[in-house]
Amino acid sequence: MQQKKGKFLAYAITFCILGVIFMFMYSGLQNDQINIIQAFSAWDATATQLPMTIGNFVCIVLTLAYGTMFIKYGVRKTMIPIIILAALGCVGIAAANGLKCSGGEGNYALFFISLFVVRCACMIFQLGGFMLCANWLIRFRGQIMGIITIGSTLFTVLGTSVMSTFIEKHLGGDYRPFYIGIAIVIVVIAIITGLFLKDTPEDAGLYPDGADHPPISEAEEPEINLTVKEVLKRKVSWQLIISFGAFVFIINACMGSMAVRFIALGNGDPSIWFSALKWLSMGAILGIPMHYLFGFFDDKLGSLKASLIVGIGELIPIFGLMLQPEGGNIPLMIMWGFGVAVMTGGVPTMHPCITAYCFGRREYQSANRVIMAIQAIPSAVAAIMMVALIQAGHARLAYIILLVIALIGIGTLISMFGIKDANEAD
Numbered sequence: 001m002q003q004k005k006g007k008f009l010a011y012a013i014t015f016c017i018l019g020v021i022f023m024f025m026y027s028g029l030q031n032d033q034i035n036i037i038q039a040f041s042a043w044d045a046t047a048t049q050l051p052m053t054i055g056n057f058v059c060i061v062l063t064l065a066y067g068t069m070f071i072k073y074g075v076r077k078t079m080i081p082i083i084i085l086a087a088l089g090c091v092g093i094a095a096a097n098g099l100k101c102s103g104g105e106g107n108y109a110l111f112f113i114s115l116f117v118v119r120c121a122c123m124i125f126q127l128g129g130f131m132l133c134a135n136w137l138i139r140f141r142g143q144i145m146g147i148i149t150i151g152s153t154l155f156t157v158l159g160t161s162v163m164s165t166f167i168e169k170h171l172g173g174d175y176r177p178f179y180i181g182i183a184i185v186i187v188v189i190a191i192i193t194g195l196f197l198k199d200t201p202e203d204a205g206l207y208p209d210g211a212d213h214p215p216i217s218e219a220e221e222p223e224i225n226l227t228v229k230e231v232l233k234r235k236v237s238w239q240l241i242i243s244f245g246a247f248v249f250i251i252n253a254c255m256g257s258m259a260v261r262f263i264a265l266g267n268g269d270p271s272i273w274f275s276a277l278k279w280l281s282m283g284a285i286l287g288i289p290m291h292y293l294f295g296f297f298d299d300k301l302g303s304l305k306a307s308l309i310v311g312i313g314e315l316i317p318i319f320g321l322m323l324q325p326e327g328g329n330i331p332l333m334i335m336w337g338f339g340v341a342v343m344t345g346g347v348p349t350m351h352p353c354i355t356a357y358c359f360g361r362r363e364y365q366s367a368n369r370v371i372m373a374i375q376a377i378p379s380a381v382a383a384i385m386m387v388a389l390i391q392a393g394h395a396r397l398a399y400i401i402l403l404v405i406a407l408i409g410i411g412t413l414i415s416m417f418g419i420k421d422a423n424e425a426d
Contacts, residue, residue, distance in 0.1 A: 008210035012144070014196050015132060019148030021189060022125040023348075027152035028159050029086065029122035036164050037093075040173045042104030043111070051112045055119030060376040062120055064228070066127050067369020071225055075131050075199045080190045082124040087186040089118035094176040094183075101173035127372075130352040134364040135200045138208045138215060138423045139299065142306070142353050146295020149348045153287040156344070208361065208426070217425040218362060226359075226366035236358050237371060239416050243311070244354065245375035246409025247347050249382045250314050250402055254321060254343070256383025257398075258336075260390050261321055265328055272328045276336075283337030283344075290345025298350060303357035304417055310346035311410040317343055318406060322399030360422030 037048050069078040092114025098106025129148055137144050167175050198204045207214050231237050258280070259273050266272035297306035317339025320332050352368065359367040389398035 004206060004212070005210050007204065008201065008206050011198065011201070011204060011206070012136070012210070015136065016144065016147050018189070018193060018197065019129045019133065019144075020151040020154070022129040023149055023151030024155050024159070025086075025151075025186065025189070026122055026125035026129075027155040029118050029125075032155055032159055033118075036167065036175060036178075037115075039164055040100060040167060040175050041098055042100045042106070043098055043108060047108065048115075051116040052119050055116050056380050058116075058120055059123055060373055060380065062123060063127070063373040063376055064369050066124060067365050067372075070127070070131055070365050070369075075128050075135070076193055076197060079124050079128040080194050082121050083186055083190040083193070086118050086121035086124075087183040087190070089114045089116075089121060090179045090183040090186065093118065094179040097176070099174060099176070127368075130368070131365055132197065132199070134352060134356045134361055136208060138217075138361060138426045140209055141356060142295035142298025142303070142349070143292065144295070145298070145353055146292040146349050149295075149345075150288050150291045152348055153284055153291065153344055156284045157281070157288070211426075215361065215423060215426045217360065217423040226363055228370050231367050231370040236416065236419060237367060239412050240355060240358060240367075240371050241374050243307070243409045243412040243416070244347070244351050244371075245378065246405045246412070247311060247314055247343070248351070248375055249379050250318065250406055250409075251343050251347055252379045252382035253386045253398075253402055254317050255340075257386035257390060258321065260387050261324070261395060262328065264390055264395065265324055265326055267326070275328065276333050279333040279337035280340060283340035286338065286341035287345040290341050291349050294346045294349045295353070298353045302421065303350065303354040304413065304419065307350045307354050308410065308413055310342065310350050311406065311413055313339065313342035313346060314406050314409075315339075315403070318399055318402045322396060322403075356423075357421050358416075358419060363422070 031052070034049060034052055038045055041048050066078065066082075092110055096107045096111035096114060098104060098108065098111055130145075133141060133145050133148060163178065167173060167178055171177055201208055201210075202214075258276075262273040262276045263270050294306055294310060297309060317336050320336030320339050323329075324332050324336075352364075355368050355371060356364045386398050386402075389395065389401075
């Protein structure tokens, strides 16, 4: 028995380390890398952003497709080739050139295809990490999820600024060696994933959480891979779609329009935005322990209560941005920064936890592939909506809309409080 506990611990530690790396890579390649590209590319912002924008919409369908592949082929067998595809995309970005430092010569078609591929492939890091956590853990699911999702915030704190500075100072504005290095790292991640992880503890002769018996909650009913239609027929699916769909929408809306909001408050002067950035950085740093804190709440209070705390917490950044006067206000910037910590630390951690809570370990992916795909549709236009309203002089209306969306999410979540944990017996 002691030997099995040691074996489970080895897998758990490996997964935690790889999980943090998964989320770090997902965060960087999903959105944040565009800041690096735009800083050094000779192509304009619209041209560099276009493959990412199209990729965002394609990823709505891919969320469902990847989840279905997890069920049919397994997590690692799906992840590894798609991770390799992300590496090839990084090589393509380097090969396309188009850099200011090299005179702007480049192959835009190759750049477009490569960046599009990276955007679509990098989703597998997040979806795979969530699935593995749901497979391996029940009692400690929240805390482990809280650890691995730290990777996303780490990129916000360290990634863009550190990497941009390195490329500027040590590579002379040439990001090609950087992207080749990232491609190599991604290939190494794929190899380690294949060699040292298993899809489920049962594949390694173990049980979830390192227990000495199979989950009691799974003994009575056989596993049923829910179809899309079956998922959509369940009331709880729509409760999750609406509640966390609202919370994810608010993150995308606030984070995707914050620079525009502060610059507008300075009547076009970006200095107020640079002043606000230090509070954003502090919020991002505070978001690191927030991930684990909400994971701890999940394990101790249950997913519904922990999620309600997150939902109420999302009101903080909305008010912090909405109430900002012309010229800015430091206390409200601090309030906004703290709100960023709550929403970026809480939502990514609690989203997969509450889905596993409602559907159980074995049906998590059947439901998650559908729920996340539908949630991605409004989220894809969240930032665009906010930017358009702010630039049109309707910022207060924009944040009132977010408040209404937040309250709908909170109200929907409260309506779920009679639902029991699908794995409650464990």
